[in-house]
Amino acid sequence: MSFVTKPRIIHKSLKRNALGLTVRDYEGVATTLCAGCGHDSITAAIVQAFWELDMPAQQVAKMSGIGCSSKTTGYFLSAAHGVNSVHGRMPSVTTGANAARRDLTYIGISGDGDSMSIGLGQFAHVIRRNLDMLYMVENNGVYGLTKGQFSAAADLGSQTKKGEANQQPPIDPVKTGLAMGASFVARAFSGDKEQLVPLIKAGLSHKGFAMLDVISPCVTFNDHETSTKSYAHTREYYHPAIHTDFIPPSEEIVAQYDDGEAMDVKLHDGSHVILRKVDKDYDPTDRGRAFNYLMDAQDRGEVVTGLLYIDQKQGDMHQRSGTASKPLGRMEHEELCPGSEVLKDLQKAYR
Amino acid sequence: MSQVNNFVIKLANVNGTGSASANGLVMKAIFRMGVPVVGKNIFPSNIQGLPTWFEIRVSREGYLARSGEVDVMVAMNGQTFDRDLKEVSPGGVLLYDSTWPRERNITRHDITVLGIPLARMCNETFENPRARILMKNMAYVGALAALLNLDMDVLRGLIEEQFASKKKLIGANIQAIELGYHYAVENFKCPLASNIEPMDKTAGHIMIDGNTAAALGCVYAGATVGAWYPITPSTSMMDAFRSFSEKTRIDKKSGEKNFCIIQAEDELSAIGMVIGANWAGARSFTPTSGPGVSLMSEFLGFAYYAEIPLVLFNIQRAGPSTGMPTRTQQSDLLLCAYASHGDTRHVLLIPDDPRECFDMAVQAFDLSDRLQTPIMVLSDLDIGMNDWMVPELEWDDNYRPDRGKVLTDEDLAKVEKFYRYVDSDGDGITYRTYPGGDPKGAYFVRGSSHNKLGAYTESSAEYKDVLDRLLVKWETAKKLVPGPVIRTAEMPSRTAIVTMGSGAAACREASHKLAAKGIHLDYMRVRAFPFGEEVEKFLEEHDHIIVVEQNRDAQLRTLLMTETRVPKDKLHSILHYDGQPLDYRSVVAGVEEFLSKGEVA
Ligand SMILES: Cc1ncc(C[n+]2csc(CCOP(=O)(O)OP(=O)(O)O)c2C)c(N)n1
Ligand code: SF4
Ligand SMILES: [Mg+2]
Numbered sequence: 004m005s006f007v008t009k010p011r012i013i014h015k016s017l018k019r020n021a022l023g024l025t026v027r028d029y030e031g032v033a034t035t036l037c038a039g040c041g042h043d044s045i046t047a048a049i050v051q052a053f054w055e056l057d058m059p060a061q062q063v064a065k066m067s068g069i070g071c072s073s074k075t076t077g078y079f080l081s082a083a084h085g086v087n088s089v090h091g092r093m094p095s096v097t098t099g100a101n102a103a104r105r106d107l108t109y110i111g112i113s114g115d116g117d118s119m120s121i122g123l124g125q126f127a128h129v130i131r132r133n134l135d136m137l138y139m140v141e142n143n144g145v146y147g148l149t150k151g152q153f154s155a156a157a158d159l160g161s162q163t164k165k166g167e168a169n170q171q172p173p174i175d176p177v178k179t180g181l182a183m184g185a186s187f188v189a190r191a192f193s194g195d196k197e198q199l200v201p202l203i204k205a206g207l208s209h210k211g212f213a214m215l216d217v218i219s220p221c222v223t224f225n226d227h228e229t230s231t232k233s234y235a236h237t238r239e240y241y242h243p244a245i246h247t248d249f250i251p252p253s254e255e256i257v258a259q260y261d262d263g264e265a266m267d268v269k270l271h272d273g274s275h276v277i278l279r280k281v282d283k284d285y286d287p288t289d290r291g292r293a294f295n296y297l298m299d300a301q302d303r304g305e306v307v308t309g310l311l312y313i314d315q316k317q318g319d320m321h322q323r324s325g326t327a328s329k330p331l332g333r334m335e336h337e338e339l340c341p342g343s344e345v346l347k348d349l350q351k352a353y354r
Numbered sequence: 355m356s357q358v359n360n361f362v363i364k365l366a367n368v369n370g371t372g373s374a375s376a377n378g379l380v381m382k383a384i385f386r387m388g389v390p391v392v393g394k395n396i397f398p399s400n401i402q403g404l405p406t407w408f409e410i411r412v413s414r415e416g417y418l419a420r421s422g423e424v425d426v427m428v429a430m431n432g433q434t435f436d437r438d439l440k441e442v443s444p445g446g447v448l449l450y451d452s453t454w455p456r457e458r459n460i461t462r463h464d465i466t467v468l469g470i471p472l473a474r475m476c477n478e479t480f481e482n483p484r485a486r487i488l489m490k491n492m493a494y495v496g497a498l499a500a501l502l503n504l505d506m507d508v509l510r511g512l513i514e515e516q517f518a519s520k521k522k523l524i525g526a527n528i529q530a531i532e533l534g535y536h537y538a539v540e541n542f543k544c545p546l547a548s549n550i551e552p553m554d555k556t557a558g559h560i561m562i563d564g565n566t567a568a569a570l571g572c573v574y575a576g577a578t579v580g581a582w583y584p585i586t587p588s589t590s591m592m593d594a595f596r597s598f599s600e601k602t603r604i605d606k607k608s609g610e611k612n613f614c615i616i617q618a619e620d621e622l623s624a625i626g627m628v629i630g631a632n633w634a635g636a637r638s639f640t641p642t643s644g645p646g647v648s649l650m651s652e653f654l655g656f657a658y659y660a661e662i663p664l665v666l667f668n669i670q671r672a673g674p675s676t677g678m679p680t681r682t683q684q685s686d687l688l689l690c691a692y693a694s695h696g697d698t699r700h701v702l703l704i705p706d707d708p709r710e711c712f713d714m715a716v717q718a719f720d721l722s723d724r725l726q727t728p729i730m731v732l733s734d735l736d737i738g739m740n741d742w743m744v745p746e747l748e749w750d751d752n753y754r755p756d757r758g759k760v761l762t763d764e765d766l767a768k769v770e771k772f773y774r775y776v777d778s779d780g781d782g783i784t785y786r787t788y789p790g791g792d793p794k795g796a797y798f799v800r801g802s803s804h805n806k807l808g809a810y811t812e813s814s815a816e817y818k819d820v821l822d823r824l825l826v827k828w829e830t831a832k833k834l835v836p837g838p839v840i841r842t843a844e845m846p847s848r849t850a851i852v853t854m855g856s857g858a859a860a861c862r863e864a865s866h867k868l869a870a871k872g873i874h875l876d877y878m879r880v881r882a883f884p885f886g887e888e889v890e891k892f893l894e895e896h897d898h899i900i901v902v903e904q905n906r907d908a909q910l911r912t913l914l915m916t917e918t919r920v921p922k923d924k925l926h927s928i929l930h931y932d933g934q935p936l937d938y939r940s941v942v943a944g945v946e947e948f949l950s951k952g953e954v955a
Contacts, residue, residue, distance in 0.1 A: 032809075060793045064634070077798055077810070085790035086633060087800040088626065089656050095623040099630025099638060102579045102614040104790055107634075125626075128619040132830035320616075327610040331578035332635035332788065336755055339576040339612060341602040343749040349570070349598070350746055354386070 013153030029054045031078040036071055041193035041219030041234075042141050046078045048196050049110070052203035053080060058253065062102055064107045067167030068093040068122060071148045072114035072141035072219070091122025094129035094138075098320070101134055103332035105321050109136035109208060110152035115148045115156035119174045123155070126176075130183040130212050135319040137213045140176045141193075143221035144232035163228035180214040181294050181312055184261040187213035188293075188312040189247075192237055193220065195308075201276075202310060203250035208249075210271040211319045218306060237306055244296070245287060246279040252310070268313055278310055287312055359389050359414035361425035361548035363498070366438045367491075370402030376491035377408040378500055378741075379512055385561055385743065386508045388553040390416040393741050394935050399586065399679040405434045412548075416555060418707070418742060419860035420937035425548045426501070427941070428494055430472075449497065449545055451490070468542055470497055475533050480526065489530035496534025503545040506535070508951030514816075560746055564737035565641070567708035567747065568667055569594035571715025576755050577665070577827060579638035581616045581627035583646060588669035589733040591641035621646035625653040628664045633799065635788035636739055637719050637755070639665040644673050644686050647730075651816045654728055655694025656801040658824075661775070661784070663722035663758070665715075666730045669738040672933040681933025682735035684855055685905035690730045691883055691913060692901060697821065701725060701831050702883040704732045706858040709739065709744035710881075716753070717836065723758040725831055726786060734904070736856040736935040759785045763792040772797070774808035775820060817921050817942060828884060835882035838889050845873035848897040850876040851945070854910055857902050857936050864941035873949065875900075880910070885918050893920040900948060902928040902941055 017025035029050045053063070060082035067073035069090035076085045081101050088096045093111050101109060118140050129138070144157040151163075156176060157169045180188045187209045191199045199217065206213035218237050220226050226233045250256055252273030260330045266278040266287065278287055286292050293312045300307045320326075327334075341349075363380070367373035374395070384391045392411050398404035411421055411459040429438040429450040436459060442448050444464045450456060452469025460467050476489045490794045499509055510528060517523045538544055569591050572580070583594045596615055618624035624640045630636035642650070647668055652752055657664055670686045672678035690702055703718055705711045722729040759779075766772060766787070774797040775784045784806075787795030797808045805816035806823070839858075843865070853861045858879045863876055878892045893899060893914065901911040908927045915922050927946035 009518035043703075060796065061790055064789045065798075067954075082793035082796050083795050084787075085798045086630070086660075087654050087798065087802070088629075089801055092622060092626045092653065095618065095626025096630035096633070098616065098623075099581060099632075100581060100634040100789070101630070102581075102616060102627065103631040103634035103636030103638065104788075107790055118885060124619055125623055129622065208386075321614070324614060325609065325611050326614045327605065327612050330790075331612065331614060332631070332790075334578065337574050339578065339603065340753075342573055343751050345602060346570075346574070346747060346749045349601070350560050350562075353562045 020054050022059060024054065025250055026050060026054045028082070031081045034078045035074070037223045039222040040071065041143060041221070042075050043078070044196065045139070045199065045217050046075045047142055048199040049203055050079045051196070052200050052207065053306050055200065056204055056207065058108065064104070064109050065299045066093050066097045066100070066109060066111040066297055068113050068117040069148070070114035070146070071115045071221075073112055073117055074143070076112050091117050091120070092125055093188040094122065094125035094134070098129060098132065098134055101136065101320065102326075104330045105135070105326065108328045109134075110207065111136055111138045113138065113140050114147070114154070115142040115144060116154040116209050117178065119176060119179070122155055123174065124339070126179070127183050130180060130185045130214070132320045133186055133211045133317050133323075134319055135211055135213060135321075136211075137203065140214070140216045141219040142216050142232070143219050143225055144230065145221050145225040147221045147224060151221075160229040161231040164224070164227050166229065176214065176216040177311060178294065178297055180216070181290060181297070185312070186211040186215045186314045186317045187310070189214065189310045190218070190306070190308045192218045192241055192306070192308060194234060194238065195241075198247070198308065199242065201247045204249040205247060205276045205310060206268070208270045208272050208274045210315070210318055211315070222315045233239040240304050242300065242305040242307050243309050244280070244282050244285050244307045245311065246281065247310045248277040248279070250277065252276040269314070271315065276310060276313075288314065290314070294352060357379075357548040358551050359412055359553060360665065361412055361931050362421055363410045363412070363426040363428065363502075364424045364438075364441070365408045365410075365428040366431045366434050367408070368414060368433070369398055369404050369406040371491070372488040373380045373406070373491050374408070374428065375516065376495050377410070379509065379516070380504070381741065382412050382512055382561065383499075383504045383508045384412055384550055385412070385556050386512070387505055387550055388556050389414065389550055390555050390743055392743055394420060394736070395740055396934065397680050399701060405431050405955055412550065414553065414555070417859070417938070419863050420935050422937035422939040426546065428498070428579050430494065434615060447501075447548070449494065449501070451744060463778070470494070470534065470537055472534070476530065476778050479533060485526065489526065492527050492530035493534035496531035497538040499531065500535045500538035500544045501542065501546050501549070503549040503551070523754065527939065532547070545811065547849045556743065558746055559742045559743050561743050562708045563590070563739055563741050564705065564708040564711040565591035565669060565739060566594040568641075568711040568715045568731065568733065568738075570598055570747065573598045574749060575637060575716040575719040577637040577639050578613050579616070579628070579631035579636045579721060580613070580632070580640070581618050581624040581638065582640050583618050583621045583624050586644050587648070587671055587739045588641040588643045589737060591667060591669065614808065615658045622653065623651040625650040625664070625666070628666070628692060629653060629657050632663045633789070635930050637665075638921065641667040641668065641669060643669050643671050644689070645676065647686060647689055651694045654700065655696060655698045657728045658694065658698045658700065658795040659696075659801055660799045661726040661786070662799070663726050664728045665718045665722050666728060668730055668732050670734040672931070678933045681734070682856065682935055683931060683933060684732070684734055684857070684932065685907075685909065687905070687909040689854050690732060699828065699836060701727060701729050702732055703729060703836065704855045704881055705737065706855050706879060707737060707744050708742050709747060712747045714836075720756040724756050724834060725827060726758060726783060727827070732855060734856050740935070759783055761785050761787050761795055764811070766792045766794045773806065775804065775806040775823070777806070777823050777826065780826075781830045782823050782825070783830060804877045832884045832886045835884065835886065837886055838881055838892065839879040840888070840892055841877040843876050844869060845874040847874045847876050849890070850878060850896040850899050851902055851941075852878045852880065852899055853902040853912070854880050857904055860936040860938040860941050861902050863938035865943065867938065867942050873945065883913065883917070885914070890918050893918055893924070897924060898926065899924050900928055900945060902930075902936070902944070904930050904936055906931045
């Protein structure tokens with residue numbers, strides 16, 4: 004084979020992580036989304052998170068469905084493999100990939116249409132399997148790519164640019180995630196990178212299914228005054244219930260917290276998330292209370308954010324089914340084929 | 355012709371009454387006595403209470419198709435008694451439970467009717483109500499043993515094996531068999547003209563169904579990830595894969611499983627999982643049936659265009675829609691050949707018996723990895739769920755999987771840059787890499803238009819370039835898929851039978867019977883799509899080609915018409931689509947009818 008190479012410009016001034024890589028090394032091809040699209044800010048946060056985690060690109064698999072949001076897996080980590088699958092079906096492809104390569108880190112990018120409309124079934128079932136992955140819903144309340152129809156996550160009464168009001172109550176990714184039994188449920192806002200980056204890092208480090216809903220305004224079809232998913236509306240009703248700090252395994256915990264104010268959760272890979280509660284009566288380990296809190300907040304029109312629920316005790320798909328620790332996709336023929344003698348033996352039952 | 359080792363027993367039962375294992379016992383006993391035998395289970399889409407039939411054909415010549423005759427009818431189902439009675443061939447025998455006399459119903463005088471008070475005998479002998487029902491089955495097995503001359507030691511041996519883990523039940527079963535046996539010996543003239551004489555024609559053979567054999571093929575090919583959504587008649591394939599994997603793929607020390615079976619929430623998900631697993635480098639498959647393939651269509655097009663290997667087993671059943679889920683058909687040929695929107699086409703393998711299911715399962719994985727495209731194995735309910743007598747499965751320990759053009763990290767180190775869809779060998783097949791490898795090999799899989807470098811494109815020329823290269827790959831596929839099985843008649847012939855899959859047994863037998871009448875036909879069984887040169891040549895060399903297939907719309911004929919050079923008017927059809935496995939008599943009749951039209955010189 005012969006292939007042509009393209010020279011690459013290296014910026015000497017940029018900071019390097021433990022792998023000697025700069026943030027630029029975690030980027031992908033140039034975005035083709037509308038200027039100001041929330042999804043692009045999320046991409047930037049993802050790039051930052053991977054860089055801060057010192058993640059080698061070959062460790063990562065990027066998965067997505069179809070939509071403006073799903074396109075963004077092309078815009079980060081060019082050096083990682085990725086599958087841009089079909090509309091609403093990213094969870095199944097990721098499940099299969101994970102079945103074959105349990106040693107990789109999976110990041111799935113979806114939209115609110117991709118997950119809550121066409122893909123609701125696969126969304127529910129991937130949660131049920133507690134697949135080890137970070138699943139991000141880039142939630143703008145509309146179908147961006149097909150030009151602005153309401154998605155199933157659109158809020159009741161939210162209006163289109165032309166003034167049509169949404170008649171149906173929303174299917175909220177966070178409440179759905181909680182109800183389906185997700186082991187990690189979080190919400191963030193594309194406009195708050197400070198909060199988003201640690202949540203992405205925590206989600207990637209969590210062993211099991213991490214659901215991260217990110218309110219991500221669509222500037223072209225859903226950023227007007229009568230929309231509930233606009234930048235302005237989200238900023239106004241944004242309510243961080245929990246601040247999340249992410250501390251990698253290599254770092255020590257230095258800050259001091261008063262009792263009851265913060266919770267230190269150690270993840271399976273040795274990293275820590277420090278959860279600082281804004282609301283005293285919030286308990287991110289109590290699924291029922293988290294759910295009630297969200298219901299009340301929704302009535303007040305608040306957009307509650309933070310790492311809202313975490314449960315580290317659920318085993319992931321492989322732990323539950325007892326799959327070999329060596330990835331199945333890396334097994335040699337000799338480990339898998341029982342051979343001619345066994346075949347003779349097995350056939351005795353058919354005589 | 356003598357009826358010794360040459361007859362058909364049909365057993366009419368109510369489903370859910372435990373008759374299946376009793377009927378299997380009769381068939382197995384004949385097999386163990388060295389006499390070729392085949393069984394067809396004609397069962398309802400229901401768990402309990404509806405009619406079900408089991409047809410056992412005993413054939414000293416080793417014919418495996420249905421004959422369309424019934425020499426001995428065991429009529430155990432009151433609901434269907436009248437039609438079962440009608441079906442007995444003249445000179446045949448009907449056995450029934452005379453606990454409830456049916457003299458009034460029995461209107462035929464050209465057959466022998468034998469009544470045994472099975473229910474009464476069992477009620478007098480056994481206490482437990484469930485046992486009374488089950489033992490009635492064993493009692494007619496006993497009566498058949500006397501009437502057909504079955505070896506009682508063989509039967510006893512089979513019972514002991516069957517209840518090896520529930521030894522307590524052996525006594526009662528043998529007691530019930532003896533009840534029936536003695537009653538028959540005392541009251542009827544045993545054996546019947548249709549009876550069994552031991553032979554040695556089953557040595558080196560097994561009785562196995564296609565789903566079990568295909569599952570075994572998956573294990574041997576090194577498949578590790580199986581994803582599925584239950585659907586008749588494919589379900590038993592995953593059951594078998596699980597059972598073989600548990601026997602052979604669990605590490606003795608750690609208990610770790612070298613396989614992962616996922617029951618998906620639907621077929622859309624099942625095929626997505628299989629795509630994900632194959633993309634990530636594991637061999638992965640899904641068994642399904644027609645409705646499942648309909649749901650999988652979008653993803654099949656994705657895998658075709660993104661060039662991801664996968665193996666799908668379509669155990670066909672009678673359509674359209676839910677159709678007859680427990681009846682057989684070959685009506686998904688066109689659906690599978692072109693499944694999905696856009697210019698999409700798929701490689702198909704078409705086995706004709708369980709042994710070929712085993713071989714083709716392995717071949718399917720190799721071809722799929724080699725061609726980087728979905729391979730669909732088109733089996734059907736007849737092959738998949740019925741026990742066929744086939745030569746023992748064989749395995750060559752020198753076999754190594756063909757994983758096709760995959761670049762390892764070492765390979766990548768030797769190239770400057772990697773592009774996913776560059777055809778550097780001219781065969782239309784490009785190089786791929788697995789995730790988890792050197793970042794140099796990273797690429798982005800998409801179902802949207804891409805150029806040969808793997809990048810998104812809306813350039814007409816770049817888009818066409820990839821689409822046309824897929825056709826080059828299609829040409830390569832023609833050379834790699836298994837060729838047809840061709841048999842030339844004893845006399846030179848310009849007329850031929852063409853068939854596929856489970857129709858083969860009936861066609862082979864029909865050719866023999868026709869040859870005996872002086873009608874000589876060449877024979878071709880296609881085993882794969884796309885059709886290669888051998889198929890073209892065979893079609894070219896014949897003037898009249900009778901295509902025998904099990905669907906209403908002549909789908910194989912259609913496919914031959916559009917995908918080979920054959921002129922349309924050379925092709926004629928014999929179509930069988932009532933849901934029952936094809937019988938050889940229908941083929942003989944169809945050929946004779948065609949010839950009687952005088953078109954053939
Ligand atoms: C089977 C199928 N139906 C419809 C479409 C058209 N389609 C493409 S993207 C999309 C909606 C995407 O919405 P969302 O997931 O919210 O992504 P966004 O563009 O808003 O980021 C639709 C309906 C498709 N690609 N496939
Ligand atoms: S249409 Fe909306 S979602 Fe799509 S790129 Fe533009 S702003 Fe983003
Ligand atoms: Mg959207």
